[in-house]
Amino acid sequence: MLLARYPTDNWWPSRSRFEVMVGAVLVQNTRWVNVHRAIAALRARRLLQPEALAATPVDHVGEVIRPAGCQSVKAARLAHLAAGVAQAGGLRRLARHSTHDLRALLRSWHGVGEETADAILLYGFGRPVFIADKYARRWLARMGLFDAGSGAGAYARCRRHVETNLPWSPGEFQALHAAIVLHGQQHCGPQARCQDCCVGDFCSFINNSL
């Protein structure tokens, strides 16, 4: 019924692991429609593979991904992604790491922060990870379920709290994240007070689980 209220079928459309990684960087502070255009442009030039991307001048990549915004910043970050994959020995080798080690490795790449790393872990590598992003922390706090505060470490504290109390499968965590973001975008923005929207099946279900 969580899926019934907030359908999450193609929340993160992708054809490959590396495409998820690229999308995770491109979507930073950006709407997905614009990311989709940039990814389509990359695909048209066959740049959705680490080797091809690494061999392409950063400025050219920036031109290709322009619809996603912040082109110079993101082009550099994509270059770091490609270089990181190569240095790690390829995607197959990457996938063999434990979730903890893989997170640390992704986080060591310039431009991959906490949320981007977890998005890659969850949607790219199918690991059971809770993305404790801005929407999730605000929603959990407003529901009175968990207030991670606003200081440093809030993200990790919130993520661990949910993961230790909600032993869900990767697919369920994927649906949960999508539902929280959709819920936040539609009913519960920064200025909205989040009232009636939080008393349905969805919220009570999560409420009972935490």
Added chain:
DNA sequence: AACCAGGAGACAT
């Protein structure tokens, strides 16, 4: 016409 998006890093206090 301002304002902001499915963030992260640099920088000033």
Added chain:
DNA sequence: ATGTCTCATGGT
């Protein structure tokens, strides 16, 4: 250790 600024395009 905690705020503020910047990146930049495209939609409201």
